[in-house]
Amino acid sequence: xxxxxxxxxxxxxxxxxxxxxxxxxxxxxxxxxxxxxxxxxxxxxxxxxxxxxxxxxxxxxxxxxxxxxxxxxxxxxxxxxxxxxxxxxxxxxxxxxxxxxxxxxxxxxxxxxxxxxxxxxxxxxxxxxxxxxxxxxxxxxxxxxxxxxxxxxxxxxxxxxxxxxxxxxxxxxxxxxxxxxxxxxxxxxxxxxxxxxxxxxxxxxxxxxxxxxxxxxxxxxxxxxxxxxxxxxxxxxxxxxxxxxxxxxxxxxxxxxxxxxxxxxxxxxxxxxxxxxxxxxxxxxxxxxxxxxxxxxxxxxxxxxx
Numbered sequence: 001x002x003x004x005x006x007x008x009x010x011x012x013x014x015x016x017x018x019x020x021x022x023x024x025x026x027x028x029x030x031x032x033x034x035x036x037x038x039x040x041x042x043x044x045x046x047x048x049x050x051x052x053x054x055x056x057x058x059x060x061x062x063x064x065x066x067x068x069x070x071x072x073x074x075x076x077x078x079x080x081x082x083x084x085x086x087x088x089x090x091x092x093x094x095x096x097x098x099x100x101x102x103x104x105x106x107x108x109x110x111x112x113x114x115x116x117x118x119x120x121x122x123x124x125x126x127x128x129x130x131x132x133x134x135x136x137x138x139x140x141x142x143x144x145x146x147x148x149x150x151x152x153x154x155x156x157x158x159x160x161x162x163x164x165x166x167x168x169x170x171x172x173x174x175x176x177x178x179x180x181x182x183x184x185x186x187x188x189x190x191x192x193x194x195x196x197x198x199x200x201x202x203x204x205x206x207x208x209x210x211x212x213x214x215x216x217x218x219x220x221x222x223x224x225x226x227x228x229x230x231x232x233x234x235x236x237x238x239x240x241x242x243x244x245x246x247x248x249x250x251x252x253x254x255x256x257x258x259x260x261x262x263x264x265x266x267x268x269x270x271x272x273x274x275x276x277x278x279x280x281x282x283x284x285x286x287x288x289x290x291x292x293x294x295x296x297x298x299x300x301x302x303x304x305x306x
Contacts, residue, residue: 001112007055016113017143019046023064024055025110025117028101029137032064034146036305045171046242046305048269059102062263063169067137069100069119069150070129070162072259073279076199084282086161092128097167099125100135114139114146132156133291145304153296160291161282164299165259165275170233170242172213172270178235180270183213185233187258190225199280213270218260222278224287226252231272232306245302246274255287274301 004011004022011032014021022033033049049063059066077083077091085091095102103125105117119125119135134153139146154160173179192204205217213233223231229252234241246252259273276299277287291297 001110009055012110012115014112014114014141016141019141019143019145021139021141021146022049023115023139024058025107025115026105027055027058028103029067029105029117029119029139030058030064030101031139031146031148036144044174044240046174046303048169048171062269065148065169066097066101066167067150067164068097068167068273068275069135069164070152070160071098071280071282072163072165072273072275072277073097074195074199076280076283079198081199086282087158092130094128095124098164099128100137101167105137108136109138114141131158131160133160142304144306145302147300147302149298149300151296151298152291154291154293157293159293161288162291162297163276163281163287163289165257165273166301167271167273168244168303169269169271171268173235174240175235175238179214180265181212181214182235183233183270184210184236185213185218185231185260185272186210187223187231187260188226188228189223189258190227191223193222193224193278194220195222195279199283201278201280201284201286214265220261221259222275223258223260224255224278226256226258229256231258231274233270233272234306239306241306242272243304243306244272244274245304248300257287 018037023031034047035045053061075084077085104120109116116138132155136151138149193201194204229246231244255277257275261271281288
């Protein structure tokens with residue numbers, strides 16, 4: 001583990017086996033990059049990070065793993081985007097993907113295998129999510145993988161609504177001679193949904209368990225009704241697949257969701273995102289969970305290169 005000064009920030013780098021991880025825990029608890037040194041000495045980027053990224057505006061950087069809390073995606077209140085309504089009936093503004101990816105965190109543990117960071121809500125975060133709580137992000141790094149756990153503790157007297165998730169930007173293609181058409185993904189979903197212009201859930205495309213990653217129908221699709229907790233994608237006929245696991249149970253809760261997304265046909269990344277539920281959970285309640293006063297709920301995911 002070592003500290004690196006860059007753009008007036010102090011980054012932390014871990015080397016665990018053949019993997020190297022780079023993170024800025026204090027800003028959005030952001031894991032920025034993960035790469036693996038292969039047997040021939042070459043380096044494969046697993047998590048994409050753009051070279052020209054502005055750490056001063058880290059919430060806008062398309063790379064690494066932004067933390068989505070307390071809600072995923074776009075929230076709506078009666079058709080009005082970027083608002084939500086709690087049980088008290090008050091309409092509150094909330095940014096895309098919530099308040100954590102652009103927020104400050106306090107590092108509570110830092111060691112040779114990872115870190116734990118606690119969210120420190122600013123004025124915007126307190127206005128958007130006005131509860132008494134503790135939210136922590138814990139990373140554990142392995143030679144060919146990582147695990148990340150969210151923990152939300154209710155320190156107040158009101159049940160806490162949440163439906164959080166991850167936004168992993170995976171480097172793809174990771175072999176220079178291939179295109180997205182040379183990659184396939186396996187998602188054990190029984191239901192596909194989309195979000196309409198008012199935040200409602202509508203039926204999504206008809207997809208197979210196994211699909212090519214150049215299939216445009218995958219973009220912005222919620223894959224739910226999962227028969228298993230693992231999504232696997234990679235180069236057809238080659239080793240080095242990526243596995244993303246949602247939770248630790250063999251079969252996740254019925255509303256648990258994987259999201260597939262990328263920005264454009266030529267984007268150097270592809271996002272496979274494990275979420276507690278589809279976007280706008282606070283309104284339609286699909287995937288919404290509540291933490292009772294004095295209780296703690298956790299949400300765990302893991303990623304591995306096979």
